Amino acid sequence: MQRDLRLDVLRGICLVMIYINHTPGTIYEHFTSRNFGFSDAAEGFVLMSGIAAGLAYGKFFAGPGPYWSGVGKMWRRVWTLYQVHIVTTVIAIGISAAFALWFGAFETMQRNALTATHKYPLQTMVGIPLLAHQLGYANILPLYAALLFAGPLLIWLAQRHPRALLAVSLLVYGLAAQFWINMPSFPNEGGWFFNPLCWQFLFIIGLLTGLHMKRGERLVPVRRGLLIAALVFMAVSAVVALNPPLGDKTIQDYFGRGMWYLREYLSLPWFAVGFDKTYLTGPRLLHVLALAYALSCWPGLRGLCASRAAAPFALMGRQALPVFGLGAVLCYVANGIKMVNPPSFLLDTAVIAGGIALMLGLAWSKEAWGRAALRG
Template identity: 55%
Template sequence: MRDTVSAVPAELTAPLAPERDLRLDVLRGLALVTIYINHVPGTVFERFTSRNFGFSDAAEAFVVMSGIAAGLAYSAQFRKPALWPAVARVWGRAWTLYLVHVTITFMAIAIAAGAAQYFGLYGMIQRNNLAPLFRNPLEVLVGLPTLGHQIGYFNILPLYITLLLATPLIFPLALRAPWLLIAGSVCLWALAGQFRLNLPAYPNPGGWFFNPLSWQLIFIIGLCTGIAMRDGRRLVPVRAGLVWACGLFLLFVLAWMKLPAVGSGGRAVLGQLRDWGLPFYLTGFDKTFVSLPRLLHVLALFYLLSAVPLVRKVCASGVMQPLALMGRHALPVFALGSVLCILMQAFKLGLPPSMGLDVAVIAGGLLAQWALARTRDWSAAHRRRLAQ
């Protein structure tokens, strides 16, 4: 899975008050759009998604936002003397995500199998890590519900489930000593990279594509940020020097991605650092272990977005409300988009390539996701009116 998405606590799917900060919902909605486009490979629109302009992509962005959402949603309850209700609430959310993950995974398998069986599109069962299922069905059918086997484009929810299961263990420290927690998280990230620690895959060899031992760092930074937001403060204060440093770093990364001379020079420097003995997770672009360039890029991006007042104004504008709507209902929108992306991959495989087909599969899928979010918003408003 190249890009991904994570789910949102149910408490954040309620209709928004006018004064609410819409940045989280808008950015989450934008990430959903990006994810869907990237998960239907080969369209012309893929060239314009975020991964073409920086080291990180929507996966890192969504894990940060998932941590922020968890901090906002759960921190108040974890401050109460009785901890079990808070723990049960988080683990209940993890169970919901597990059920969604298993359901959409088997829906995707059914779409791929149907495309092969009824339309002769046998390429659909050879991609996205589906081939092992048809070669070795008994073991893979054990691996799928136990999360050891994850098909392509469906491996972000297992990461988020794992992180939520661990959240009650880290919340007390996040509330009392966030920077100590972040320091420990950095150490775990470094250990995972240095010794290539990962959760095992099954039945295939290797580990998870999104390694929870590495990705926990992004989530924990987001969690501590969300807790600070809930308290009406910032985890990292706005400092002009830091804003400029992040902005210049993002411009440098953009030049790296778009100017061959800058990119080749940067890769030469990283290659020299590797020759001097620096490990891959500091000098590479590995996604499984969230290498340092990817990590720095997503953190710089989110700090800048949070520090520039114009971002808040843009996100509150009317033109951004469709994205905010999708972001408020991120879990069902993501689930539908995940299933649709497999269906649209079948259309791309079975039909001659054309600009019209690209427009149809992308616009049609995004419209369906927006319509689902709009329906859920209307239903929630209708239930509230009936309750009054």
């Protein structure tokens, strides 16, 4: 099948927005998707990772077996994800320590879960390779690795019992969120920032979508009423996120009160109306699904993603893993630079534009190396 450029372009856009969001305090963070809805680029990235997994690995589990070829490919990818995560974590610690040592920016060692590295150094050295201690800005790859590790079983079930898989996935999501079940952290208390037991539901929706796309089908058919509902929900979430004043209060005050009434008087579970990223609560989940559905129904999206203007995003989307790894490292560099310099529009522009240029350069280099290797 011809490669679907929509997935590459949208994934590239997500990578750019993740980098901008992880460099807080710039004017550019006001224009990313999280300012116009309940979800952000992380939800889109995980959903599209599930779609990509279904497209890439579904064929290995469609027949009667054996399935070792598909299992091997997926688990090799898991090992690569683990390696990239460990390398980016070590580099991020080194960058933060360098700013503290040579520029006096000791605050860099007190953010993004880095306090444990000097407060509990031995425990941290145990927790990092076990994925029990994850730094901020570099903690989405453990989630992806865990989901992809279970991928062979998930795809096998999705090929044969998709409805049962989706029902069990929803049940696991609900139980984990309702009873605060998470993967353990060490040495810090709590759990993973991206709880795999909850985020697996979004990944599996993406997985089923990818498998249907591979067959030239849609997981959810185009329906006018459903599209209108998705657009209305997106519009409401945009208004709430923008938070305009309404009398002596703001829209968010009234919306929060409405959510509280729904929980108290309709006995809805907390995660259905709450706003928590770790447990992927209802408004965040519904928003990313509404956005994905609306985009999938837009006939002009294919042509737009095939345009020359979208080519840089498609390039980064095709090389998503190395670009994400570099972006995670550059976030620490950018935050350190902003910490030791007075704020300015020019500085914000330099760190954002420079980081995106480096990410784009790495993606171009990876593809150039690949072409050179094929030539011989």
